[in-house]
Amino acid sequence: MKFKQEINRRRTFGIVSHPDAGKTTLTEKLLLFGGAINEAGAVKSNKIKKGATSDFMEIERQRGISVATSVLGFEYKNIKINILDTPGHKDFAEDTFRTLTAVDSVIVVIDVAKGVEEQTEKLVEVCRMRKIPMIVFVNKLDREGKDAFELLDEIEQKLRLKVTPLSFPIGMGYDFKGIYNIWESNVNLFTGDPKKDIEETVEISDLSTPELDDLIGTDAAENLREELELTQGVYPDFSKDEYVNGNLQPVFFGSALNNFGVRELLDCFVEIAPSPRTKESDIRLVKPDEDKFTGFVFKIHANMDPKHRDRLAFVKVVSGKFERNKPYLHVRHGKNLKFSSPNAFFAEKKQVVDEMYPGDIVGLHDTGNFKIGDTLTEGEQLNYRGIPNFSPEHFRYINNADPMKSKQLYKGIEQLMDEGVAQLFTLELNGRKIIGTVGALQYEVIQYRLEHEYGAKCSYENINVHKACWIEPKDPKSQEFADFKRVKSKYLATDKQGQLVFLADSSFSLQMTQQKYPNIHFHFTSEF
Ligand code: GDP
DSSP: OHHHHHHHTEEEEEEEESTTSSHHHHHHHHHHHTTSOSSTTOSOOOOOOTTOHHHHHHHHHTHHHHHHTTEEEEEETTEEEEEEOOOOSGGGHHHHHHHTTSOSEEEEEEETTTBSOHHHHHHHHHHHHTTOOEEEEEEOTTSOOOOHHHHHHHHHHHSOOOEEESEEEESOGGGOOEEEETTTTEEEEOOOOTTOOSOOEEEOSSTTOHHHHHHHOHHHHHHHHHHHHHHHHHSOOOOHHHHHTTSOEEEEEOBTTTTBSHHHHHHHHHHHSOOSOOEEBSSOEEOTTOSSOEEEEEEEEEOSSTTSOOEEEEEEEEESOEETTOOEEETTTTEEEOOSSOEEEETTEEEEOSEEOTTOEEEEEESSOOOTTOEEESSOOOOBOOOOOBOOSEEEEEEESOGGGHHHHHHHHHHHHHHTSSEEEEETTTOOEEEEESSTHHHHHHHHHHHHHHOOOEEEEEOOOOEEEEEEESOTTSHHHHHHHHHTGGGEEEOTTOOEEEEESSHHHHHHHHHHOTTEEEESBSOO
16 A cells, blocks of 8 residues: 555656756756755756856766766655756757656756747657657746747647646746736746745636736736637647656746746646656566566766765666665576665755655666666566667767787776767777767767776777668678678677678768668667
8 A cells, every 4th residue: 555655656757958058057947846945956967068168177077966866866745756867968869768768757847038049959859759648837937938828839849749828927037027826726926036935926817807907907907818729729728647657747947046927836746747667678567566577777887986986876666675685686697686785866966765666766886787768677688779870960989099908998988988978999900999879079078088997098080981870681691791791891890789780971872881781771770
């Protein structure tokens, strides 16, 4: 009984946005409501400004902080909320995609003036494809921005979502008077005082009441009545089922910086957002309320203390109860592991705990056993899917710049790849190593970390690769496949799992190769 209650009261979600839309600010306000922190400024942004390596180094120095903000847990109205941090910087988009495999729902933050931005589009597309329930929060209403209807249109078109507003702004920018909460039928007036955390709301269930005119003025009241009537005509009624199934996205408006409209968002969120959901594995669907524990690693954070090569693997509990000191099967290695000090995350702190429930994130100390995607069970041979590698965008040879330290270099490369920092390809022809990344920034990150954490030095050399494709022949014994391997040997490599990869040097040569070898599949992700 308690077990089911614990599952039902958990909400594990991620906030996604384009950098600067207000994700960090919103996170902080949510924590304030949960009483998890007492003051603004407690949540450190771990974002990286455009291309600035110095920022990354700074983040490295503050590693403790960025680890802590990876998972922020707090309680609100007896609901256990876990926020999973997702980097907004595009060079770290893969991190975000992986984190999205561990959330049960998502809040999308949009800047009212900038509207839908590039990174939002990419992240929402992933959520939409996975049918992750999404709530949209339009932020910065205290500034001049786009008209609410225009913005809702843009969200529908650019993000291909079906929206319905659950709150509606009264004015905007200089004229911003507050919001009408459609979900709760009340008006919340904007005072611009961010310290006021209990907002005074005025119940207005019948919009025709003259009280509304007294409250916001006759013009604004008339306008609001018209706009709300229009929303009713244009947008579908909210349905929790439709939302949970990923078919309808409710929209809230507010100003995170002013702590305005955030309470409305949170109150609705705890009511409608799904508790931990059933998850697909390679052999069956796994329900959260099953007796036996299963979970998977979605993130690895390394070397909090540079003196110890210690890593923290973040495991999402999918089913059953995770218990301290109980042996669990590491399915890929086929061996049992016990964890004497599993961490739970509360606000900015982590703490050793005895048991964890589905939806929770456990931090496990690791000396190199884990890589992203690894599954833990009580003995069942199952693997969670859904964290494939995508073709990187950038490719470079990596060379050893200090021959005395080659062991350190290879160990460092291996561990960084397990963490998912980048992908390693080894050329079939001569064994040379190629690093593939999503963003150029990763090369500096790798170089810096190899030096500071492993004492190894590397240099890079350009290589002309357009895309990596994972190869699947219809018949591995065919003459066609043998020919392909011989003719294209220069372009063939293996990834870390030993899968064969074709490194195409241009989209044209990729097309030609595909035409020439029709019985060979060229996949753009590593799982097919
Ligand atoms: P993130 O990159 O999405 O995490 O964005 P931040 O939370 O760091 O916010 C980016 C900038 O927008 C910061 O300077 C914030 O102070 C500011 N900001 C956030 N929310 C609001 C808001 O509601 N109104 C205004 N005017 N500024 C905001």
